[in-house]
Amino acid sequence: MPPVQTVVTTVLTEKFEVSPESVLPDATLESLDLDSLALAELALALQEELGVKVEEHEAAKRTTVGELVAALHAKRAERDSL
Amino acid sequence: MACAEDQLTPSANRPAPSAAVLDGIAGYVPAGVVANAGLPSAWDVDDAWVRRRTGIRERRRAAPGVSTGDLALEAGRRALTVAGGAPVDTVLVATSTPDRPMPAMAPLLATRLGLGGAAAWDVSAACSGFVYGLATASGALLSGCADRVLLVAAEVYSTLLDPDDRSAGIVFGDGAGAVVLRRGRLGEPGSVLAFDLGSDGSGDELIEVSGGGARERATPGAYGPGDRFFRMRGREVFQHAVTRMTQSSQTVLKHAGWSPEDVDRFCAHQANARILTAVGERVPIPGPRHVTNIERVGNTGAASIPLALADAASRGELQPGERVLLTTFGAGLTWGSAAVLWPELGRPVPGIEPAR
Numbered sequence: 001m002p003p004v005q006t007v008v009t010t011v012l013t014e015k016f017e018v019s020p021e022s023v024l025p026d027a028t029l030e031s032l033d034l035d036s037l038a039l040a041e042l043a044l045a046l047q048e049e050l051g052v053k054v055e056e057h058e059a060a061k062r063t064t065v066g067e068l069v070a071a072l073h074a075k076r077a078e079r080d081s082l
Numbered sequence: 083m084a085c086a087e088d089q090l091t092p093s094a095n096r097p098a099p100s101a102a103v104l105d106g107i108a109g110y111v112p113a114g115v116v117a118n119a120g121l122p123s124a125w126d127v128d129d130a131w132v133r134r135r136t137g138i139r140e141r142r143r144a145a146p147g148v149s150t151g152d153l154a155l156e157a158g159r160r161a162l163t164v165a166g167g168a169p170v171d172t173v174l175v176a177t178s179t180p181d182r183p184m185p186a187m188a189p190l191l192a193t194r195l196g197l198g199g200a201a202a203w204d205v206s207a208a209c210s211g212f213v214y215g216l217a218t219a220s221g222a223l224l225s226g227c228a229d230r231v232l233l234v235a236a237e238v239y240s241t242l243l244d245p246d247d248r249s250a251g252i253v254f255g256d257g258a259g260a261v262v263l264r265r266g267r268l269g270e271p272g273s274v275l276a277f278d279l280g281s282d283g284s285g286d287e288l289i290e291v292s293g294g295g296a297r298e299r300a301t302p303g304a305y306g307p308g309d310r311f312f313r314m315r316g317r318e319v320f321q322h323a324v325t326r327m328t329q330s331s332q333t334v335l336k337h338a339g340w341s342p343e344d345v346d347r348f349c350a351h352q353a354n355a356r357i358l359t360a361v362g363e364r365v366p367i368p369g370p371r372h373v374t375n376i377e378r379v380g381n382t383g384a385a386s387i388p389l390a391l392a393d394a395a396s397r398g399e400l401q402p403g404e405r406v407l408l409t410t411f412g413a414g415l416t417w418g419s420a421a422v423l424w425p426e427l428g429r430p431v432p433g434i435e436p437a438r
Contacts, residue, residue: 035135036317037316037354037356039317040317040321041324041356044320044325044360056317
């Protein structure tokens with residue numbers, strides 16, 4: 001499976017037309033022009049790609065790319081250790 | 083629930099099995115247009131924001147005093163004219179915005195259409211009402227309990243919206259769509275080939291009008307006036323809607339023996355343009371094959387699928403025999419899909435606008 005960071009970057013750039021250079025660890029999802037519906041779709045797309053449930057607070061307006069990647073990484077590690 | 087799966091390959095010696103067949107279709111929207119620029123200033127929205135978020139440019143609003151039954155009457159009358167032929171013996175209405183809690187809408191509609199005496203009842207499945215109604219009509223026709231059915235889906239959503247609820251207010255509109263169905267042969271133009279229907283009551287509070295029913299009457303102190311309005315938890319609904327419509331579409335394609343490439347036209351419940359895009363990407367069926375009119379009429383609840391189909395048919399955009407996939411999602415939660423061959427209609431489908 002590709003690393004979480006790669007999946008997040010790919011989904012943001014290909015699905016939400018975010019420019020690759022703005023996908024920085026400190027960038028909030030809001031600053032990448034994702035409104036609340038886009039956040040819902042982002043969570044769904046990441047669930048489909050990574051096979052882990054993405055909770056509302058894990059992909060919120062003020063969530064940074066770094067926080068999102070860390071949360072997903074932890075979830076996937078937890079799932080794979082079962 | 084799956085139907086008709088094993089009936090799709092008739093043997094050479096037997097005639098094709100029976101199926102419900104579309105014989106007429108029409109839509110109707112009230113004249114009042116509310117463009118994005120005309121939305122309440124308190125909502126603090128502009129045209130670009132609403133279009134980006136929903137794909138909606140304008141929606142229709144019924145004038146004061148105009149009810150769901152009035153829209154249903156005009157759509158039903160038009161569909162019967164397109165169908166011509168024998169009178170219908172069964173009238174079904176699908177709506178979330180009935181004129182009264184009791185009685186059902188269908189008996190009075192039948193009488194107003196000059197069809198008094200017809201079997202008449204309502205189908206309650208929120209935005210899934212048209213597809214559920216189609217399944218109900220198919221069952222009535224195939225059991226021999228009906229010979230000819232009028233199915234009308236109509237909504238006056240504007241009466242159910244909280245004036246302070248911007249997210250619902252920008253999306254919903256008023257309108258009606260109707261079809262006439264007869265019993266015919268599986269595989270002929272107009273035949274309904276397969277269904278997939280489902281529900282999940284654990285999501286009952288994601289889209290609801292919590293008050294106004296027996297619960298409120300049994301515990302009046304627990305409810306306020308705001309509970310008579312429509313409420314929707316948008317983010318969760320978005321995810322459920324995309325997932326369920328995608329899965330249900332894929333299931334009905336299997337039942338019909340179609341691949342996504344076989345689908346000529348795809349008409350999903352016109353909930354929100356971004357939901358339609360997300361479902362289209364996943365089934366997958368590319369945008370040019372979508373039948374959509376949400377830009378001009380918004381989300382008209384149960385009416386949205388027949389209204390979009392009638393709108394497209396009135397412009398000659400649907401050809402007899404084309405493979406049409408319908409899919410929907412709504413409160414309940416409910417969802418459903420149907421595989422249909424577009425009918426050969428005896429008369430042209432009128433535009434959805436009021437007659438001038």
